[in-house]
Amino acid sequence: MGDAPEKEVAVIVLAAGKSTRMKSDEPKVLHEVCGRPMLGYVVSACRLAGVDRLLVVVGHGRRKVTKRFAAERDITWIEQVEQRGTAHAVLCCRKALKDFSGSVMVIAGDMPLVRRATLVDLLEVREESDDAVTLATTVLDDPTGYGRIVRDDDGNLKAIVEHRDCNTEQREIHEVNPSYYCFDAEQLFETLERIKPSSSKGEYYLTDAIKLLREKGHGVSAKVEIPAEEAIGINSRIDLAAVSRIMQDRLQATLMEDGVTIVDPDNTWIEADVSVGKDTTILPFTFIGVGATIGVGCRIGPFVRVAEGETVQDGSSVTQAAPIEAGTS
Numbered sequence: 001m002g003d004a005p006e007k008e009v010a011v012i013v014l015a016a017g018k019s020t021r022m023k024s025d026e027p028k029v030l031h032e033v034c035g036r037p038m039l040g041y042v043v044s045a046c047r048l049a050g051v052d053r054l055l056v057v058v059g060h061g062r063r064k065v066t067k068r069f070a071a072e073r074d075i076t077w078i079e080q081v082e083q084r085g086t087a088h089a090v091l092c093c094r095k096a097l098k099d100f101s102g103s104v105m106v107i108a109g110d111m112p113l114v115r116r117a118t119l120v121d122l123l124e125v126r127e128e129s130d131d132a133v134t135l136a137t138t139v140l141d142d143p144t145g146y147g148r149i150v151r152d153d154d155g156n157l158k159a160i161v162e163h164r165d166c167n168t169e170q171r172e173i174h175e176v177n178p179s180y181y182c183f184d185a186e187q188l189f190e191t192l193e194r195i196k197p198s199s200s201k202g203e204y205y206l207t208d209a210i211k212l213l214r215e216k217g218h219g220v221s222a223k224v225e226i227p228a229e230e231a232i233g234i235n236s237r238i239d240l241a242a243v244s245r246i247m248q249d250r251l252q253a254t255l256m257e258d259g260v261t262i263v264d265p266d267n268t269w270i271e272a273d274v275s276v277g278k279d280t281t282i283l284p285f286t287f288i289g290v291g292a293t294i295g296v297g298c299r300i301g302p303f304v305r306v307a308e309g310e311t312v313q314d315g316s317s318v319t320q321a322a323p324i325e326a327g328t329s
Contacts, residue, residue, distance in 0.1 A: 008102040009123055010185070011051045014089050015039055015109030016059030016080040021236045027061030029109040030068055031240055034247045035271030035290030035308070037068060038234060041112035041247075043075065046105075049119035055096055056109065057089045085203030086179075091192045097185060103127060104188055106181040106206065110234045113243060114180070122182045122224050131219030132187040133210065135160075136180035138231045146176035146231070147207055149222055157222040158214065160207040164200070177207065178231035180224075187218055247272075268301075277314065 019028040029039035039056070046054055058065050059080040066077050076096055080089045090106055097104065103123055107114060118136060126134035135157075137149050147160045148170050160177045161170050191209045198205060214220050234240050251272065252265050259278030262268055268282055271290035276282070280294055283301030288294070292306045295314035300306065303320040312318060 007127060008052045008100070009050065009105065010053035010055065010097060010100055010102065011046045011105040011107065011119075012078075012090055012093050013039070013042055013046070013054070013056045013107055013109045014086060015065065016057050016062075016083055016089055017110065018060040018083075022234075022240070023237075025061075027058075027065050028234065030061070030065060031234065033112050033234075033240070033244045033272075034251060034269075036273065038112040038243075039065070039069070039109045040272075042107060042109050042114055043069075043072070045114045045116050045119060046107075047074075048116035049123065051105070051119075052102075053097070053100065055093050057092060059083050059089075085197070085201075086206040087192050087195045087204035087208065090206060091189070091204075094189050094192075097189075100185050102185060104183045104185045106179075106183065108179050108233060111179070111230070111232070112234070113230050113232055113246060115230060118180065118224070118226050118230060122180055125221070125223050126182040126184075129219060129221055129223075131184075131221045132191075132213045133181060133183045133218075134221045134223060135182070135210075136178060136224040136226045137175050137222045138178050138226050138228050139174050140176055140228055140231065141174070143171075143174050143176045146178070148173040149175040149177060151175075151222075157210065157220050159211045162205070162207065176231065178226065179233075180226070181206065183209075187213060191216075271308075 015029040017028050019026055022028060030037045054074055055076045055078050057078045057080050062079055069075060078093050078096060080092050103126055122134060122136055145163050147162045148166055150159045150161055150170060152158045191212050194212055195204050195208045197203060210220050229246055232243055234243055251270055252262055255276050256262055260276045261281040264284040267284040268286050270288045273291045274288050276294045277296030279296060280298040285303045286301035288306045289308035291309045294312040297315050298312055299317045304318050306312060
């Protein structure tokens with residue numbers, strides 16, 4: 001696996017939620033991870049996976065969200081006027097996809113650690129199996145709060161049971177649903193019409209589609225297992241910090257693999273979309289802002305801030321004692 005899919009694919013990104021637990025007036029998906037809105041990482045992963053149609057469902061703070069991404073013309077914005085659950089959010093996209101008959105992937109906009117390879121694998125597995133839905137799972141040491149993957153005696157996917165609805169036996173299940181789905185478009189929208197609101201919140205949950213599809217005799221599968229870190233969604237400032245740390249490690253690892261020396265990764269912070277040339281050394285207590293460009297063979301730090309979008313020319317040495325203007329253009 002790993003090649004981009006050949007068939008036409010649509011993706012629905014769910015980004016309508018509030019920042020209630022983050023105690024913020026800012027739309028959740030605009031909170032930044034390493035200088036970039038978390039939604040930006042999800043959208044980027046979808047593009048890299050070869051998605052043909054990109055729909056983003058917005059609700060709370062929709063004007064702020066659409067303004068922040070106004071330059072990205074390939075996004076179709078779908079408004080969910082009332083937040084009535086994940087199934088309702090997806091159903092809001094039905095009109096926009098009325099002539100679409102391929103695979104529809106559904107993912108959350110607050111999970112920026114998603115990788116291209118995961119999405120490609122998910123798409124390939126569904127198309128090869130021709131199941132009505134394929135979803136990814138992961139195994140967590142502490143599955144609290146996640147929907148459990150319930151399988152039958154043959155190991156086939158039977159249902160997803162939300163944590164609050166689990167019985168004692170089901171709460172011992174460590175395989176969980178991180179909310180990465182790939183549906184057949186026709187089966188998806190037909191099934192969404194049959195989902196009933198939950199008794200607890202009156203919301204329509206996408207997870208109920210699994211049971212309904214199975215009852216109709218359609219193929220449902222959970223054959224893609226992802227790393228636990230890709231299951232981390234952001235619901236609090238604590239989650240935001242944890243995800244930012246993981247993303248920072250990824251960004252630094254990519255630079256080091258490309259020939260950059262980072263002397264002390266724990267005491268260096270490099271934001272997203274930064275370019276650093278090979279044989280450059282970054283010393284401790286250095287901050288490099290989003291979109292900055294640093295040339296080949298530079299020496300940056302210690303105690304230096306390279307501002308957002310700034311350029312440092314090849315061969316420059318920038319230290320606290322030597323102002324950055326001396327080595328930039």
